[in-house]
Amino acid sequence: xxxxxxxxxxxxxxxxxxxxxxxxxxxEEIDASLGSEPGVLMLNAVQLRDAPHMVRLLEVYxxxxxxxxxxxxxxxxxYKSGTAGMVxxxxxxxxxxxxxxxxx
Numbered sequence: 001x002x003x004x005x006x007x008x009x010x011x012x013x014x015x016x017x018x019x020x021x022x023x024x025x026x027x028e029e030i031d032a033s034l035g036s037e038p039g040v041l042m043l044n045a046v047q048l049r050d051a052p053h054m055v056r057l058l059e060v061y062x063x064x065x066x067x068x069x070x071x072x073x074x075x076x077x078x079y080k081s082g083t084a085g086m087v088x089x090x091x092x093x094x095x096x097x098x099x100x101x102x103x104x
Contacts, residue, residue: 003096003097004062004063004064005041005060005061005062005063005097006059006060006061006062006063006064006066006067006094007058007059007060007061007094007095007096007097007100008057008058008059008061008067008092008093008094008095009056009057009058009059009092009093009095010055010056010057010059010090010091010092010093011054011055011056011089011090011091011093012054012055012056012057012087012089012090012091013053013054013055013087013088013089013090014053014054014055014086014087014088015053015085015086015087015088016053018085018086019052019053019086021086022055022083022086022087025078025079025082025083026045026055026079026083027045028075028078028079029075029076029078029079030043030045032073032075033070033073033075033076036073036075037066037069037070037073038062038066039061039062039063039065039066039067039069039070040059040060040061040062040066040070041060041061041062042058042059042060042100043057043058043059043060044057044058044059045057060097060100
């Protein structure tokens with residue numbers, strides 16, 4: 001059976017002076033997505049230790065359709081419009097999952 005999940009890495013560079021406000025909006029968006037969208041399976045966010053304005057996301061969606069619904073959700077659109085002037089660069093990288101595991 002084929003894996004229909006959409007898995008993506010996002011590499012973001014955030015304007016350093018906007019980082020605190022960006023992180024608030026990011027956390028709100030992740031909480032809303034995981035809480036209200038069954039097709040959003042995982043959203044993990046980290047900062048580079050020596051460059052905290054460099055943010056990395058691991059996103060897992062149940063399918064391409066789940067992703068398309070996600071980017072049209074009110075909370076995602078609020079995040080995108082609220083962070084538009086904060087994001088210096090964004091690179092999206094589609095990947096194939098080998099092993100995605102968590103320990104509760």
